[in-house]
Amino acid sequence: MPQLLVKPSASSGKVLDVTPHSAGWTYVGFALHRLKAGESVGAATGEREVCLVLVSGTAEITAGAKDFGAVGERKSPFAGKPAAVYVPGQAEWEARAVTDVELAVCSAPALTQKAARLIAPDTMSQETRGQGTNTRHVTNILPETDPTADSLLVVEVITPGGHTSSYPPHKHDRDDLPRESYLEETYYHRLDPPQGFGFQRVYTDDRALDETMLIEDGVVTLVPKGYHPCAAIHGYDLYYLNVMAGPKRTWKFHNQKEHEWLLGR
Incomplete structure (x- = not known):
């Protein structure tokens, strides 16, 4: 199995690039570009659909x-909602940085013909999940209730320092609807302040997979299967951008029985 922790390969340009081939799976792709003002990047989608997420900065897309003109206003992933653009299969896209930009390219198989569209910040719903030190704040960029996409599910989460997230531990690695859906998943992590760190564990019931990873600013973790909780240490807020996709575009998860009692507290 490929390494589940992917670190940036450079400080600018395409700094992260997770493909189905490199991840050893079928559906999810994730790339991150860091551009200086005036620089541009673009690609053809081919047989994949894409969600471009302005993690920070403004770009003409x-x-x-x-x-779509200038897209994105926030200066960091911790400063409000993002802006995004959905790009269907068999299309081309280009982004030219107006300011310094961090652009996430989330991808999954395209199944039908759709239209490109702007996903404006004011159209994104937000919710707070959990309670106590399990509280985290969610922005739904491309949820399953949005019919725009064929395969992609995209969401942002901010976990305050000292809190847990994706917790109690849950998994979505069986195509067993309506009880559970099979979804591959990537986490793109950022920290505020950036010198902080956190932890993420990915493990299965039989512990055939059991890895605990140090989360630092700018890394990606892969979740091919199993439970995948993470924790932010005191003093450092944790942001992550989730990309999920599988054979069915629905998020149905199974909580680990040993820890499900926490939901009743």
């Missing part, structure tokens, strides 16, 4: 022959 064209996609599917549509010009």
Whole structure:
């Protein structure tokens, strides 16, 4: 199995690149570009659909022959909602940085013909999950209730320092609807302040997979199967951008029985 922790390969340009081939799975792709003002990046989607997420900064984006103009306003992933653009399969996109930009390229198989569209911040729902030191704040960028996409599910989460997230431990690694859906998943992690760290564990019931990873600013963790809780240490807020996809575009998870009692507290 490939390493589950992926670190940036450079400080600028395409700094992260997770493909189905490199991850050893079928559906999810994730790349991250860091651009200086005036720099640009673009690609053809081919047989995959793409969600471009402005993690930070402003970029002029064209996609599917549509010009969306300047997209994105926030200066960091901890400063409000993002902006995003959905790009269907068999289309081209380009982003030109107006300011310094961190651009996430989330991808999964395209199954039908759709139109490119802007996903504006004011259209994204937000919710707070959990309680006590399990509280975290969620922004739904491309949830399953949004019919725009064929395969992609995209969400942002901010976990305050000292809190846990993706907890109690849950998994979604069986195609067993309506009880559980099979979804591959990536976590792109950021920390505030950036010198902080956190932890994430990925493990199965039989412990055939059991890895605990040090989370530092700018890394990606892969979740091919199993439970995958994470924790932010005191003093450092944890942001992550989740990308999920599988044979069915629905998020149905199974809680680990040993820890499910926590939901009743």
